[in-house]
Structures are given as structure tokens and as C-alpha cells.
Amino acid sequence: MKTLLLSAAEIGAAAEILRRGGIVGMPTETVYGLGASAWDEAAVARIFEAKGRPQDNPLIVHIAGLSALDELAAEVPDTARELARRFWPGPFTMVFPKKPSVPDRVTAGMDTVAVRFTAHPLAQELIRRAGVPIAAPSANVSGYPSPTCAAHVLRDLGGRIDAVIDGGPCACGVESTVVSVVGPPRLLRPGSVTLEQLRTVVPDIAVDKALRGEVGPDEKVSAPGMKYRHYAPKAPVIAVGGDRDGSALYIRSRMGGRDLCLCYEECAGIFAGRRALVYGSLADRASLARGIFAALRDADRQEPETIYVQCPDEAGVGLAVSNRIRKAAGFREIVADRSGRDTKEKG
Numbered sequence: 001m002k003t004l005l006l007s008a009a010e011i012g013a014a015a016e017i018l019r020r021g022g023i024v025g026m027p028t029e030t031v032y033g034l035g036a037s038a039w040d041e042a043a044v045a046r047i048f049e050a051k052g053r054p055q056d057n058p059l060i061v062h063i064a065g066l067s068a069l070d071e072l073a074a075e076v077p078d079t080a081r082e083l084a085r086r087f088w089p090g091p092f093t094m095v096f097p098k099k100p101s102v103p104d105r106v107t108a109g110m111d112t113v114a115v116r117f118t119a120h121p122l123a124q125e126l127i128r129r130a131g132v133p134i135a136a137p138s139a140n141v142s143g144y145p146s147p148t149c150a151a152h153v154l155r156d157l158g159g160r161i162d163a164v165i166d167g168g169p170c171a172c173g174v175e176s177t178v179v180s181v182v183g184p185p186r187l188l189r190p191g192s193v194t195l196e197q198l199r200t201v202v203p204d205i206a207v208d209k210a211l212r213g214e215v216g217p218d219e220k221v222s223a224p225g226m227k228y229r230h231y232a233p234k235a236p237v238i239a240v241g242g243d244r245d246g247s248a249l250y251i252r253s254r255m256g257g258r259d260l261c262l263c264y265e266e267c268a269g270i271f272a273g274r275r276a277l278v279y280g281s282l283a284d285r286a287s288l289a290r291g292i293f294a295a296l297r298d299a300d301r302q303e304p305e306t307i308y309v310q311c312p313d314e315a316g317v318g319l320a321v322s323n324r325i326r327k328a329a330g331f332r333e334i335v336a337d338r339s340g341r342d343t344k345e346k347g
């Protein structure tokens, strides 16, 4: 199969492909998604096949207006309406009890459905022109870091999907924040809508323990995607948090010639002459979110023995970034002090 690379101007062709049961890589404000009509079970099955995605990992259904929510959710609690008013359209997903008409393929057999009203103009136009809600997980090979530009999608899935729309790099860079509103609101996955922002609407919002990797291999998790090794390049990842410069000094003292480090802009000097890639600035956490996945992919292409990653604390979007890094590292994190000599282990 030849995968078409479409420009923004060719969005009509992409909508037509979706209407005919095809699967299309599409930009969103978070990461690139691999979309199919949510009502078309055969097309949704092709998403799982193209990605090599485990069958029990449900998809998010993307909408371009609030009215579509009522076709998908059996019940929309008042808190959810408030969260929607505050964070939609945007990088924010809510999990609702599902209507029976939502195909089991989409929800992986669960009786709930995840819905996101995306803010990306191209994604919105695609949904409107296709005339259906679009079920889409991230457009990467299952387990690999999510794609944040069209080239990542082509590299992973070229030849296995019908088309990809090039909408440039993604504004957020990490997947959407996921909150369950089935029962008391609970954060299932951190994203660019931060926990601090959520608390302005739901002060006592719960945080799922899977977020910190505190679930055994056989335990049931609320967001099935959380249990898989994820976001991970081929090389092993070691996450190093704690003090900004101390973590850099620690990594530098441990790095061998075949290792590589993903560092903060502020620490680039510490790695002068070493194999290091800057993935963002610690003073601008949104830049870390935008850069992390592309940096993990770039690092992997250099075939290092180990990838060390400077890992931010959990303030703001740091929670989402550190969650992705720690997950790639099997949920272990080394915490360095200022000298970079003393460390603790977390996880």
C-alpha cells in the first residue's frame, strides 16, 4: 500500500478516505493520531493492525463540537460539563459511560468511552468534512514514542496506512490529559492540561495510582494504555531527576562513550564534548513536552547503548513529561543532589 502524504489543502481527500473506510494519520494539538470513522468497525480494526496495538487498549474518539458528545456518552455528569466548558476544545479527554451504539472495537470491550474535543483546526475540519467522530490513538508503532510530526508517522507506519496529513509539528507534544468522570473524577493520564488546572474545577480530583507505576502486572488498571511499556526507544532509558545541575553532573560522571544524554538547554554546557541532545528548557516546561518524543526518536537513530534523560519534577506539565520519561525507563528514576554525587532511587 502506498501512503499518501497530503497537505492541509488536500484535507477533502483525507475526509473522503475516512468515509470510505480508510485510516489516516492526522495532526492534533497533542501528538499525531491515526484516525478512522468511529462507527466503522472494520476501519477501526485496521488501526490496531497497522500499529500492532494490543486488542485490549481502547481508542479516544475525537469530536469537533459538543453536540457529538451525546451520540457517544450515555451520561454526562455536571462536573464533566464544567470540565468541558473550561478545557474543551483542547488537549483534554474525558471517559464516560458509553452508549450501546459505540462499537466494542473502539472501547476494547469496555463499557466506557473516551472522548476529546480537539482544538486543532485541521483535525476539526477533517472531523466535520468526514461527518463522523474519529477514533484515533497516537499514530506510532505500538510501544514506540508518539509522533509529533508527519515524518514520524511516515517512518513508523508508511505503507500500512492510507494517508497522513502534514500539519507541521504538534503544539503540545505529549498525549492528552485523561480524566474519568465515571464516578468521582480521577486523573488517569497527565497531559498539557495540568493537575493544578484540573484542581481549579475539581479541587479533590483523585490521581490514579497507575500514573506512578504502582500497579502489579495482573492488576486491573483504569486506563489500559497505562500498563504497557510505552514511549520507549529501542535503547534502554535511565531517568535522572532531582537537582537541575546535579542530575547533569551525575549523568556526565556515568556516561560511557556509547551513551547519549537528553538534557535541558540550561545544562548544555555541562555536556560540552559529550553526546547530548537538548530537548527543551527547564524554565519552560511546555518546551520539554514539545521536545521529548522527537528527542527520544532522534537519540535512538544514533543507536546509543543507553539513553540518559534529565527528568523534571512534577509541577505543571512536568508531571506529564516525567510520566512519559519514567515510563520509558520502566518507572525507575534516579534522584540526584546538587553535587551529582549523592543519589536516591524512586520507583
Ligand code: AMP
Pocket (backbone or CB within 6 Å): 057, 058, 059, 060, 095, 107, 110, 112, 113, 114, 136, 137, 138, 175, 178, 188, 189, 222, 223, 224, 225, 226
Ligand atoms: P493513545 O491515544 O494511543 O494514547 O491511546 C488512548 C489511551 O486513552 C489509551 O491507552 C487509554 O489509556 C485511554 N483510554 C481510551 N479509552 C479509555 C476508556 N474507555 N477508559 C479509560 N481509558 C481510556
Ligand code: MG
Pocket (backbone or CB within 6 Å): 137, 138, 146
Ligand atoms: Mg499511544
